[in-house]
Amino acid sequence: MSSLSLTLTGAAREAAENQVPGLLDHEFASRLAAKDHTLWGVEAEDEASKRLGWVDLFEGSRQLLPQITALREELAGEGVTRVVLAGMGGSSLAPEVICATAGVELTVLDSTDPQHVASVIGADIEKTVLVVSSKSGSTVETDSQRRIVQQAMTEAGIDAQSRTVIVTDPGSPLAKSSAEAGVRAVFEADPTVGGRYSALTAFGLVPSGLAGADLESLLDDAEETLAILAEDDADNPGLRLGAAIGGTTPLRNKLVVVDAGSPLLGLGAWIEQLIAESTGKNGTGLLPVIVGDGEPELHRDADDVLTVQIIDVDAEDGTSVDNDVADLVVSSHKVRTGGSLGAQFMLWEVATAVAGALLGINPFDQPDVESAKVAARGMLDAETPESTEAEVDGAVEIRTLGSSALTDADTASLQAALKALLETVRQDGYLAVMAYLDRTSEHELESIRAQLSSLAGRPVTFGWGPRFLHSTGQFHKGGPHIGAFLQITTESEGDVEVPDRPFTLAKLIAAQAAGDAQVLADHGMPVLRVHLQDRQAGLTQLIDTVEAL
Numbered sequence: 001m002s003s004l005s006l007t008l009t010g011a012a013r014e015a016a017e018n019q020v021p022g023l024l025d026h027e028f029a030s031r032l033a034a035k036d037h038t039l040w041g042v043e044a045e046d047e048a049s050k051r052l053g054w055v056d057l058f059e060g061s062r063q064l065l066p067q068i069t070a071l072r073e074e075l076a077g078e079g080v081t082r083v084v085l086a087g088m089g090g091s092s093l094a095p096e097v098i099c100a101t102a103g104v105e106l107t108v109l110d111s112t113d114p115q116h117v118a119s120v121i122g123a124d125i126e127k128t129v130l131v132v133s134s135k136s137g138s139t140v141e142t143d144s145q146r147r148i149v150q151q152a153m154t155e156a157g158i159d160a161q162s163r164t165v166i167v168t169d170p171g172s173p174l175a176k177s178s179a180e181a182g183v184r185a186v187f188e189a190d191p192t193v194g195g196r197y198s199a200l201t202a203f204g205l206v207p208s209g210l211a212g213a214d215l216e217s218l219l220d221d222a223e224e225t226l227a228i229l230a231e232d233d234a235d236n237p238g239l240r241l242g243a244a245i246g247g248t249t250p251l252r253n254k255l256v257v258v259d260a261g262s263p264l265l266g267l268g269a270w271i272e273q274l275i276a277e278s279t280g281k282n283g284t285g286l287l288p289v290i291v292g293d294g295e296p297e298l299h300r301d302a303d304d305v306l307t308v309q310i311i312d313v314d315a316e317d318g319t320s321v322d323n324d325v326a327d328l329v330v331s332s333h334k335v336r337t338g339g340s341l342g343a344q345f346m347l348w349e350v351a352t353a354v355a356g357a358l359l360g361i362n363p364f365d366q367p368d369v370e371s372a373k374v375a376a377r378g379m380l381d382a383e384t385p386e387s388t389e390a391e392v393d394g395a396v397e398i399r400t401l402g403s404s405a406l407t408d409a410d411t412a413s414l415q416a417a418l419k420a421l422l423e424t425v426r427q428d429g430y431l432a433v434m435a436y437l438d439r440t441s442e443h444e445l446e447s448i449r450a451q452l453s454s455l456a457g458r459p460v461t462f463g464w465g466p467r468f469l470h471s472t473g474q475f476h477k478g479g480p481h482i483g484a485f486l487q488i489t490t491e492s493e494g495d496v497e498v499p500d501r502p503f504t505l506a507k508l509i510a511a512q513a514a515g516d517a518q519v520l521a522d523h524g525m526p527v528l529r530v531h532l533q534d535r536q537a538g539l540t541q542l543i544d545t546v547e548a549l
C-alpha cells in the first residue's frame, strides 16, 4: 500500500490556490497521463513527444524483474556480490536512493577523481559486477570509468565482459560496442524516457535489483500514485506541488530542501537533478538547495526561498521527529511531503512537468550542459595550460575569473579571496561550492557549506564535481545568472590511466573543472578557483580558513 502526503503553507499554498484552477481548466493532469506533448508550447513539442514514456512504463518495467532476479542469483552463485554502478546524473542518482532506502549495498562510481576511482577498483574486484549505465552511451565520465574498471578486472585475471552489465538506449554506441564485446547482459531502456525521469526504467531498476532491492513494491507504489496524479482534481498532489514550486509570484526560485526524519535516504540529490536540470533554462528555473537539519537556511526567511521538508509520513501522527525539525524552520512558506519512495518519484516527476509548463520552459532538454562538455573537450585537446596566473597561499593556488567585482578584488590570500567572493553574492542570488574531490573519503569538506551560508546570509549549494555538472550545472548556466562560484580542485597522489584514451583521469577532471569555470565566467559571474597543491594540507587549510572567517 502506497502512502503520500503533501502540506502547503504560506506562498506555497497561495501559489497552488492561484494556479491549480487553470491547470484543471487545461485538463493538464489527464493530458499528461495521455502523453499529450503539446502541454509545454510549440518549441518543446518535438522533445516532449519523445520524453513522456515515464507515465506508462509499468508493464515494460515489470517485465524486467525476472531477468534481473535471475541474473542476480546467477552472479551470487559465482560469488559475485558487489555491484559497482558507473553512471552520471539520471543514470545513477535513482539507484543510489533506491538502494540506500532499501538498505542494500551499491557502489556508485560517478566521479573522475583519480583517488575516488582508484579506491573503487582497489577493493573486492574479484567479487564485483560492473553495471555501466548511459542513455546516450557517449558520456565521457562513464566511458572512462568502464574502461578503467574492466582493465582492473582483466589485470586480476577476470573475464571483464562476463562481469559487465550494460544499461543503455537501443542503438546507442554503447549498445553496439557491448554486443560486439560479448558482455554479460545488455538491458535496452525505454528511449522515450529522459535520464532525469528514468528512476522506474532499467536505469533505476537493473543496478538496484542486482544489489537486492525490492522492486515490486517500488513499482506498485508508483503505479498506484500515478493513478491519483492523473486525475483533473483540485486535490491532485502533483498539480498542487507543481503549482507551489513553479507558480509563486514573484518566483521563489530557491527550494531549500531538508530531510526531516524521512526513511527515503538521499532523495534530495535525486530531486535536485530532476528540478535543476529540468527547469534551469531560458534565464529562469528553480534551484534546489540541499541542507541539513538545523542549518542556516532554515533559520532565515527570504522572498526568493521556499522550504521543502521531506518527512516520515508514517510518523506524522504528531509524535514524529520531523515535528521537532518543523519548529526549527522559520519560514512560513513551506512544502511538507512524505510517503513511499515510488510515490515520491512519481509526485516529483509530475510536479516538475507542471512547474515547467508554468515557467514556460521545456522540462525535457538540457541545452547548457553541452557548453561545459565542449569547453572541457577543448581544454583536453589543446592541453591548455591554466589560463590565468595563480596566487599561492600555503598549500593552495588561487585564481579568479568572471565578474570584475571579484577579479579586481584583493585575493592575495585564501582568506581575502573567500571574503571577496562572499561580497559578490547577490541579495537575489546564491553561492555554489563545486568540489572536484572524493565524496566518499573527503565528505568533511561539506561542513563549509553551512558556514558559508551563515556568512553570506544567502543559500549555498554544495556539489561534488563532475557529478553536479549533470544536475545543478544546467541551472548555473541556463538559469538566471545570479550565482557566485567557489570551485575546488586538487592534485592527486597517483593518476589513473584511461585505457585507449589520450588522457588520464587527472587531465580529464582538470579539463572538466577549467571548462566549466570558463563557461560560468563567460556568463559574467564571479568564479573563485581554489586548487589544492597538496591535497590533505590544502583541504585542512581551506576548512580552517572558512571556519575562521
Ligand SMILES: O=P(O)(O)OC[C@H]1O[C@](O)(CO)[C@@H](O)[C@@H]1O
Pocket: 088, 089, 090, 091, 133, 134, 135, 136, 137, 138, 139, 142, 195, 196, 277, 366, 369, 469, 470, 471
Ligand atoms: O545517461 P547518459 O546519456 O550517460 O547521461 C547522463 C546524464 O547526463 C545528462 O545527459 C546531462 O547532464 C543528464 O541529463 C543525464 O542524466
